[in-house]
Amino acid sequence: MRVGLTYDLRDEYLAEGYGEEETAEFDSPATIDAITDVLTRRGVEVDRIGHVRHLAARLVAGDRWEFVFNIAEGLRGIGREAQVPALLDAWDIPYTFSDPLVLALTLDKGMTKRVVRDAGIPTPAFAVVRDSHDARQVDLPYPLFVKPLAEGTGKGISAASRAENPAALVSTCGELIAKFRQPMLVETYLPGREFTVGIAGTGAEAGILGVMEIILTAEAEPFGYSFENKERYEGRVSYRLADDAEAERAGETALRAWRVLGCRDGGRLDLRSDHTGEPNFIEANPLAGLHPVKSDLVILARLAGISYDDLLGRIVDSCLSRIFPVAARAA
Ligand SMILES: Nc1ncnc2c1ncn2[C@@H]1O[C@H](COP(=O)(O)OP(=O)(O)O)[C@@H](O)[C@H]1O
Ligand SMILES: [Mg+2]
Incomplete structure (x- = not known):
């Protein structure tokens, strides 16, 4: 079986002059190598394709694969x-x-929240702020939390993300809109515990791999799971599997959101509890990082006793059972 691997190699973009932060979500050679090794050990031939433009050229040239293991996050556009x-x-x-529907939707955190909220899943009240006029119109109780509408990896999260009053909100929105050149998502600040839930499988077959609590230490930037805290997590962030009632509730809410959104094969959902201790949906990561050591999903799996090989195995098995449903049922 010949399997293609699509990815965005960070070094390729850095060499082209792109910055550290704009390439933060892209992949390291360690990730590509690790995925290649696991797939090769499963007995398939791995063809490293690279990013979308390499894929386009290969498709036009007539190359084909049984399936593609896709972790490409893309560079331009929503x-x-x-x-x-x-x-x-x-x-085909x-x-x-x-x-494509899920991956475009979940990149826009506001649109995703509309869908999740429509399904009755708890998520903080919010507004999308495109300019200073919008920022002055926000009519939500403080404190509020401000973050870019369509970024990941903690980009744009800083002490200023928590706005205590309208003046702070207008100023933070102005700065972040200028820096990130996109609207801001403004939502009710969630003061409670933070969880990320790992899920494998699709639809009715989807199951929870584990509920991991993210606890910031005294050495961390105190205002959330930010870019710096993620990049330099050792000593700053402590990760632990949680199985108390609140964590279980986070798991159930995450699984509901996973199914409502139509996410497939494997990924992570981020939640944080409100002042009553109810875990609220923050965002979905249907293309969660797969660095063999430091990605959240991999850390979570490891804590749950699931090796990197097993994690990728579950993702591939879920994909294969969608492609060959009859064979999977017969097996
Ligand atoms: N409404 C909120 N209240 C409090 N903290 C939040 C809120 N939204 C996000 N955060 C903090 O910011 C972090 C990053 O937000 P998230 O939407 O998960 O962005 P990213 O895509 O960068 O992971 C969260 O992990 C959490 O610590
Ligand atoms: Mg997140």
Whole structure:
């Protein structure tokens, strides 16, 4: 079986002059190597394709694969994560993880919250702020939390993200809109515990891998799971599996959101509890990082006794059971 691997190699973009932060979500050679090794050990031939433009050239040249293991996040546009799946759909080539609809939707945290909220899943009240006029119109109780509408990896999260009053909100929104050139998501500040929930599988077959609590130490930036705290997590962040009632509730809420959104194969959802201790949906990560050591999903799996090989195995098995449903049922 020949399997393609699509990814955005960080070094390739750094060499082209892109910055550290704008390439933060891209992959290291360690991740590509680790995925290649696991797939090779499963007996498949791995073809490293690279990013969407390499894929486009290969498809036009006539190359084909049994399926593609896709972790490409894309560089440009709100549809950037959807580009590889959309191209593969056009050529009728199956791939791991979610379809273009899910990957475009979940990149926009505001639109995602509308869908999740419509399903009755708790998520903080919010507003989308495009300019200073919008910022002055926000009519939500303080404190509020401000973050870019369509970023990941803690980008744009700082002490200023927590706004205590309208003046602070207007100023933070102004600075972040200028820096990130996109609207801001403004939502009720969640003061409670923070969880990330790992999920494997699709739809009715989806199950929780574990509920991991994220606890910031005294050495961490105190205001949330920020870019700096994620990049230099050792000593700053303590991760532990949680199984008390609140954590279990976080797991159930995450699984409901996973199914409502239509996420596939494997990923993570982030939640944080409100002042009553109710875990609220923050965001979905249907293309969760797969660095063999430091990605949250991999850390969570490790704590749950699931090796990197097993984690990728579950993702691939979920993908294969979608591609070959009859064979999987017969097996
Ligand atoms: N409404 C909120 N209240 C309090 N903290 C929040 C809120 N939203 C996000 N955060 C903090 O910011 C971090 C990053 O937010 P998130 O939406 O998960 O962005 P990213 O895509 O960068 O992971 C969260 O892990 C949490 O610590
Ligand atoms: Mg997050």
